[in-house]
Amino acid sequence: MEEGEEIMRDYKIDFPLLKNQDIVYLDNAATAQRPAAVLQAERDYYENYNANPLRGLYDLGESATRLYEEARERVRRFLGAEKTREIIFTRNATESINLVAYSYGLHFLKPGDEILVTIAEHHSNLLPWQMAAERTGASLVFLECEEDGSFSAESIRRAVTPQTRLAAICHVSNVLGQAAPVEEIASLVHERGGVVLLDAAQSAPHFPVNVQKLDIDFLVFSGHKLMSPMGIGVLYGRESLLKEMPPFLTGGEMIESVNRQDAVYAPLPHKFEAGTVNGGGAAGLKAALDYLEAVGFDEIQEREERLTRMAFEEMKRIPGVRILGSENHREHCGILSFTLEGVHPHDIASILNEDGVAVRAGHHCAQPLLAYLGVRSCARASISFYNTQEDIERFLESLCSVRRKMGFGR
Numbered sequence: 001m002e003e004g005e006e007i008m009r010d011y012k013i014d015f016p017l018l019k020n021q022d023i024v025y026l027d028n029a030a031t032a033q034r035p036a037a038v039l040q041a042e043r044d045y046y047e048n049y050n051a052n053p054l055r056g057l058y059d060l061g062e063s064a065t066r067l068y069e070e071a072r073e074r075v076r077r078f079l080g081a082e083k084t085r086e087i088i089f090t091r092n093a094t095e096s097i098n099l100v101a102y103s104y105g106l107h108f109l110k111p112g113d114e115i116l117v118t119i120a121e122h123h124s125n126l127l128p129w130q131m132a133a134e135r136t137g138a139s140l141v142f143l144e145c146e147e148d149g150s151f152s153a154e155s156i157r158r159a160v161t162p163q164t165r166l167a168a169i170c171h172v173s174n175v176l177g178q179a180a181p182v183e184e185i186a187s188l189v190h191e192r193g194g195v196v197l198l199d200a201a202q203s204a205p206h207f208p209v210n211v212q213k214l215d216i217d218f219l220v221f222s223g224h225k226l227m228s229p230m231g232i233g234v235l236y237g238r239e240s241l242l243k244e245m246p247p248f249l250t251g252g253e254m255i256e257s258v259n260r261q262d263a264v265y266a267p268l269p270h271k272f273e274a275g276t277v278n279g280g281g282a283a284g285l286k287a288a289l290d291y292l293e294a295v296g297f298d299e300i301q302e303r304e305e306r307l308t309r310m311a312f313e314e315m316k317r318i319p320g321v322r323i324l325g326s327e328n329h330r331e332h333c334g335i336l337s338f339t340l341e342g343v344h345p346h347d348i349a350s351i352l353n354e355d356g357v358a359v360r361a362g363h364h365c366a367q368p369l370l371a372y373l374g375v376r377s378c379a380r381a382s383i384s385f386y387n388t389q390e391d392i393e394r395f396l397e398s399l400c401s402v403r404r405k406m407g408f409g410r
Helices: 016-020 036-048 058-077 093-108 128-135 152-161 182-193 238-245 281-297 299-315 344-354 366-371 389-405
Strands: 087-090 114-116 137-141 162-171 195-199 218-222 233-237 255-258 261-263 321-323 333-339 360-362 378-382
Touching: 016 058, 016 333, 036 182, 036 281, 058 087, 058 233, 087 093, 087 255, 093 128, 093 233, 093 378, 114 128, 114 195, 128 137, 137 152, 162 255, 182 195, 195 238, 233 238, 281 299, 299 321, 299 333, 299 389, 344 360, 344 378, 344 389
Parallel strands: 114 137, 114 162, 162 195, 195 218
Antiparallel strands: 087 233, 218 233, 255 261, 321 333, 333 378, 360 378
16 A cells, blocks of 8 residues: 555445455446445334235234335435435336336337447346337447447437437446436437436446436346345436326236226336335335435545556556556446456466456457457456455456466466
């Protein structure tokens, strides 16, 4: 550590897995670790409030309902949404996108319409729109990025046309870490009468996301990427749009009344939450958001930027390493995808794993982007605020040894 440099707080003590295991966890873009407060909140739900939310007219059931709806209100405040009925709980971002693709896309898109996606999309925000285009006769149009992952104003103006009825864009690329110019795209799409869905799976854990400020129509994120239990996700939708959309799933709890031939569906948000809901996951999600707020996004961004800079600058000095994306570490949002000359990404990950360093390798569910960049696969180190300088040093030391261990001499 350089003289005068501030010692960063060790947040690992809040995370049982990181506290109890000797692991450098750098796969945060895939899933985050859970702090003890989140694990306790889920445990507390099942130990003290375990009943079906929204159903039981007895004390335990009403307590479960209260906790579930408190979690919804917590998400509303986190996203800056106007109304709690605009917040729908799902299993994850993938299910949230599919809900919009089926419930909005299949009912409101038609031949001649265009669905705009970026080349940087995760498969979860591409395949549902391929399906919607095929079934409705709409066309799928791609907004191309520059090699660093950025989008030029000219490319945006070309891609958004009078036929653009829906734009589905990732806020932050899970490969390049580059943030999209959401407000610029949304403004153009709205001028042409279209709607915008924002995939915030990679942004919501790292910096504030406000749906009203961004002026978007739908937003999705997965709880597990921001430290909540797996199996809970969120869809935000403008109330005016959600009201016009038919249910995605039907069954218990999402109805007002049912007879032999038809049914009257429940009002928002329950129209889109069929079956027994994930009450424990919702309690854990609320605790995760409380924990994030306690840490503070200023602290989160400062720590992640510092650690990203450290890793980025040293990786550039390692022979054979190519970092995909921007030459500016600040534009990576803690995501450093890279290749190593002569070494397959799976071998990189395996060798690092032997040293207790966890990174991801493969196509990262973004095959069109990797093909566009001219690579078949890559390794990815993704940083969270609970990582430490020692984590980055161990990662770099292990990465420096890969080519030597593969027999390249250095």
